[in-house]
Every structure is written in C-alpha cells, then in structure tokens.
Amino acid sequence: MRSSPPDIASLDGRKVALWGWGREGRAAYRAIRARLPELALTLFCSTAEAAEAMALGDANLSAETDASASRLSAFDVVVKSPGISPYKPExxxxxxxxxxxxxxxxxxFAEHAGRDGVAADTICVTGTKGKSTTTALLAHLLRAGGHVTALAGNIGLPLLEALEPDIAPELWAIELSSYQTGDVAESGVRPQVAIALNLFPEHLDWHGSHERYVADKLRLITQARPRIAVLNANDPRLAQLGASLTGSEVRWFGRADGWHLREDDLYRGDAFVMDTRALPLPGRHNRGNLCAVLTAIEALGLDAVPLAPHAASFRPLPHRLQTIGTRDGITYVNDSISTTPHASLAALECFASRRVAILIGGHDRGLPWEDFAEAMRTRAPRSIVTMGQNGPRIHALLEPLAAQMGFVLGEASDLADAMAQAKSALGGEGVVLLSPGAPSFGLYRDYVARGRHFAELAGFDPERISTIPGLGVA
Structure with missing residues (x-):
C-alpha cells in the first residue's frame, strides 16, 4: 500500500478501522462504504457514538470504545480523524x-492523483492565522474569474464529503490544518500549489512541542512537495525554508518584486493596484493574505490583476473578527476562532483606535502568554477579562501590569460573567471583543458553539451569524 497512493480501492481485502466518529469520521465511513460495501470496518469511538453508528444497520460495521495499542495493532490501516494525534502512545x-x-x-488526494502524481487542480492553504479567510477569498476570486471552484477542507466541508460532487470543479481551494498537512504527504500525491501564510505556536497538546508543530505544519511544503510553493517572505521560518527548498518552485508574497502591501496600498511589483482599506477583510494580516491569494492565482497561470478588485465583494467568514451588531452603544465582535495569543493581539490591532474590552482565555494547551503581556505595556485596551482553564495563569501574568498601565483587569467565572464585566468597564461605549486566544474544549463543543453563545448573550440571533458562505462547488 505504501508503494502507490492509498486510494479507497486499495483498502479492499485489508483489515481496516476508523478512529473517530465526528464529521470527518462519518465522511470517511460514507466514502469507503460507497466504494466497498462489503468491506468489514471496525469503528473506535465513544459509547454514545457507537450507539449512533450501530443504528445505521450496517452488518459489516462493528464499534468498539477501547482504542488501545493492542487493538489498533490488529489492523493494517486505521483511517484516523484529524483531531486524534498520531503521537498518542497507543x-x-x-x-x-x-x-x-x-x-x-x-x-x-489519492483519489485525485494525476498521471504525473500531481493533483493539478488543487490549491492548498495552511498557516497558523488567517488560513480560512485566505482559502475562502481564493475561491471567491477564482469564481469571480469564471472558474468553477470547490471550497472545502478544514474550513467546514471535509474533502471526502465532496469526493464526487454533482458539478465537477475546475479548481479546488482547500484549507488544511496542522492536523491534516501530513495526510497530504502520506498520500504521495503532490498539490499543484500550496500556500503557507505564517507560523506561530499552536496545538502543542496535539503535536507535543512547538518544534514538532512547525515540522508538521510544513510537511505540506517539505514532504508533499507541491509543484509551486507560495510562501510569506515576512515570516522568518518560511523565508529560511524557501531559501533552501528543492523540488518545488517558490513564489513569494510580501516582497517588493511581487504582490505586497505598502501601508494600506496593494502593489504588484512597482505597480499600484488598489487601496485595501475599504475591503471587507478583518485585520491588516488578512489584507496581507490577499497578496498570497493573488500570488497563488498567478501560479496557476492566470492574470490576477483584474481579479483583485473583486475582493470588495467578499463576504467575511463567521467567528473571525465578525462584527455581529451594536446594542446600547456597545459593539460586539466575535473572534471565537482565535486560539493563540498572537491571534488575540492581531484582533486588538484591528480596534486600536476604539475603547475595547477583550475577553481572553479557554482550554489550556500550555501556550506562553508572556508576549501578549509584554505587548500590553504599549497597546493595552480599556479592559481585559480572563476566563476559562488558563484564565488564572493569564490573570497572574497581567495583574502586575494593570495598575501600572491603566487598564481594568477582570477575572470571570464564565462567558456571561466576562461579558458583564466587559460592558461595565466600557461604561456604555466601545467594543466587547471575544478573542480568547485559546480553544473552547471543556466548556463548548467547538469555537462555533462558543461564538454562537457569545451572540446569544449579546442579544443577537446565533443562527444568523454562523453560515460559512461559498462552501462546496460554485
């Protein structure tokens, strides 16, 4: 199986298990079962999930709750959901x-291998911050150019759910998390274009260390060997990687000889293209990532210059610096997707001219908050309210600075308490910014549930803020 791309047909006759029954796990089950209806499958999952799976009435599917090393070792292949770390001891x-x-x-990817081992219609996007917006913007601009494009991957539509779409896309805009970049490398199939935006510490509980996180994230470039790698010239690690990369052509963004920003103006080399200030792209980092999108479009052999203005009609994604509304003088901004301190700092930069109360904290993955605390010496908001599992640790870091720098520091028992403290600190005017810098695990199912609760507590309809525009093929 390792000598050729592991497509679904290659599973026939092997002992195969599924590990995980979330959306990705269910998508894998349906895709395998559609091609191999008689293949025996064992599912490793929770007790509640096992009952749900057994209710399908599939005689060739069994479910177990003990994913021990001895049980996993009984299988030739385990199709693992992305959230399950391959570094678990078992x-x-x-x-x-x-x-x-x-x-x-x-x-x-194995199903999409071309004769030369390249999935020629694929553009993959990864990075710690901004990858979802970048992928969606890429699909938006390609569609504006008349190209039927699929938007899928980590953004909210598992690739296997779109294995055989009703309309065959010309191009695939694919978001990949650090949990999935290695899966592309495992397929043995090369993407046509791969974009790497930036690298900050994240997901240390899954990867085990920052060094392994970086290595895993970069497998999309170093091991999947895209035909063309689009790299951020302003990220030190990516700049170092690109200077020594072999096997892929490198295209840079953020450099004076390519697509880059000068203050708020977008340039292609020395040619001015447009002012980006009015674009519906939250944060300067996302307007900078427009440069990545345009560089990737050129890597496909297309003319990107006439497509750039179509960024003005882009619909921002939910839970990413999303302004959900204003009530009684307070504007509520939902950045629930923020899971690193760097993301919280970037969110604060977007509202530097406003009175802001930021809500931070959540599941503790061991990420350092010292850089965030140091930044508060020069750009502290009106108020900071800590919450969640790592709230006390962050609060202890910030407490010596609060009186010195003049910001109000609060410690909340939950999101409702945090919002009440934030509103009180603002005194009837300003921005309540949910940008936790940490995952939601333990209190919420995911960042979407956290963002929806934030909207509900603020008095807005959570259903209206949660739809991701453009998913699928269009």
Missing part, C-alpha cells in the same frame, strides 16, 4: 507494530 505503539495511520485527506 498510536505510536501500533504504528511501530506495522499499522498504517492515514486520514480522510489522504484518501481524497
């Missing part, structure tokens, strides 16, 4: 015993 032991762990992304 996965490591099973891999050493010969079990191969792949993801749904692996299967999808």
């Amino acid at each position: 996965a490591v032991a099973a891999a050493q015993a010969g079990t191969r762990f792949i993801g749904g992304t692996t299967l999808w």
Whole structure:
C-alpha cells in the first residue's frame, strides 16, 4: 500500500478501522462504504457514538470504545480523524507494530492523483492565522474569474464529503490544518500549489512541542512537495525554508518584486493596484493574505490583476473578527476562532483606535502568554477579562501590569460573567471583543458553539451569524 497512493480501492481485502466518529469520521465511513460495501470496518469511538453508528444497520460495521495499542495493532490501516494525534502512545505503539495511520485527506488526494502524481487542480492553504479567510477569498476570486471552484477542507466541508460532487470543479481551494498537512504527504500525491501564510505556536497538546508543530505544519511544503510553493517572505521560518527548498518552485508574497502591501496600498511589483482599506477583510494580516491569494492565482497561470478588485465583494467568514451588531452603544465582535495569543493581539490591532474590552482565555494547551503581556505595556485596551482553564495563569501574568498601565483587569467565572464585566468597564461605549486566544474544549463543543453563545448573550440571533458562505462547488 505504501508503494502507490492509498486510494479507497486499495483498502479492499485489508483489515481496516476508523478512529473517530465526528464529521470527518462519518465522511470517511460514507466514502469507503460507497466504494466497498462489503468491506468489514471496525469503528473506535465513544459509547454514545457507537450507539449512533450501530443504528445505521450496517452488518459489516462493528464499534468498539477501547482504542488501545493492542487493538489498533490488529489492523493494517486505521483511517484516523484529524483531531486524534498520531503521537498518542497507543498510536505510536501500533504504528511501530506495522499499522498504517492515514486520514480522510489522504484518501481524497489519492483519489485525485494525476498521471504525473500531481493533483493539478488543487490549491492548498495552511498557516497558523488567517488560513480560512485566505482559502475562502481564493475561491471567491477564482469564481469571480469564471472558474468553477470547490471550497472545502478544514474550513467546514471535509474533502471526502465532496469526493464526487454533482458539478465537477475546475479548481479546488482547500484549507488544511496542522492536523491534516501530513495526510497530504502520506498520500504521495503532490498539490499543484500550496500556500503557507505564517507560523506561530499552536496545538502543542496535539503535536507535543512547538518544534514538532512547525515540522508538521510544513510537511505540506517539505514532504508533499507541491509543484509551486507560495510562501510569506515576512515570516522568518518560511523565508529560511524557501531559501533552501528543492523540488518545488517558490513564489513569494510580501516582497517588493511581487504582490505586497505598502501601508494600506496593494502593489504588484512597482505597480499600484488598489487601496485595501475599504475591503471587507478583518485585520491588516488578512489584507496581507490577499497578496498570497493573488500570488497563488498567478501560479496557476492566470492574470490576477483584474481579479483583485473583486475582493470588495467578499463576504467575511463567521467567528473571525465578525462584527455581529451594536446594542446600547456597545459593539460586539466575535473572534471565537482565535486560539493563540498572537491571534488575540492581531484582533486588538484591528480596534486600536476604539475603547475595547477583550475577553481572553479557554482550554489550556500550555501556550506562553508572556508576549501578549509584554505587548500590553504599549497597546493595552480599556479592559481585559480572563476566563476559562488558563484564565488564572493569564490573570497572574497581567495583574502586575494593570495598575501600572491603566487598564481594568477582570477575572470571570464564565462567558456571561466576562461579558458583564466587559460592558461595565466600557461604561456604555466601545467594543466587547471575544478573542480568547485559546480553544473552547471543556466548556463548548467547538469555537462555533462558543461564538454562537457569545451572540446569544449579546442579544443577537446565533443562527444568523454562523453560515460559512461559498462552501462546496460554485
């Protein structure tokens, strides 16, 4: 199986298990079952998920709740959901015993291998910050140019759910998390274009260390070997990687000889293209990522200059610096997708001229908050309210600075308490900014549920803020 791309047909006759029954796991099950209806499958999942799976009435599907090393080792292939780390001891032991762990992304790319081993219609996007907006913007501009384009991947539509779309797309705009970049490398299929935006510490609980996170994230470039790598010239690690990369052509963005910003103006080399200030792209980092999108479009052999103005009609994504409304003088901004301190700092920069109360904290993955605290010496908002599992740790870092720098520091028991404290600190005028810099695990199912609760507490309809525009093929 390792000698050729592991497509679904190659699973036939093997002992195969699924690990995880979230949306990705269910997509993998449906895709495999559609091609191999008689293949015996074992599902490793929770007790509640096992009952749900058994209710399908599939005689060739069994479910177990003990994903131990000995059980995992009994299988040739385990199709693993992205949120399950391959560095878990039981996965490591099973891999050493010969079990191969792949993801749904692996299967999808193997199904899309061209004769030369390249999925010629794919543009993959990864990075710590801004990858969802960048991927959606890429799809938006390609569609504006008349190209039927699929928007899928980590952004909210698992690739295997779009394995056989009703309309065949010309191009695929694919967001990949650090959990999925290695799946592309595992497929043995090269993307046509891969974009790497930036690198900051994240997901240390899944990867085990910052160094491994960086290495895993960069597997999209270093091991998947895209035909063309689009890299951020202003990110030190990416600049270093691009200078030594072999096997892929490198195209830079953020550099004076390509697409870049001069203050708020967009340039292609020395040619002025447009003022970006009015674009519906939250934060300067996202307007900078427009340069990545335009560079990738050129890498496809298309003329990007006439497409750039279509960024003005882009619809921002939910839960990403999303202004949900104003009540009683207070504007509520939902940045629930923020899961790193760097993302929270970027959110604050977007509202530097406003009175802001920011809500930070959540699941503790061990990320350092010292840089955030240091930044508060020069750009502190009106108020900071900490919450969640790592709230006390962040609060202890900020407490010595609060009186010194003149910001109001609060400590909340939950999101409702945090919002009440934030509103009180603003005194009837300003911005309540939910940009937690941490995941929602433990209190909410995911960042979407957290953002929806924020909207509800603010007095807005959570249903109206949660739809991701443009998913699928259009």
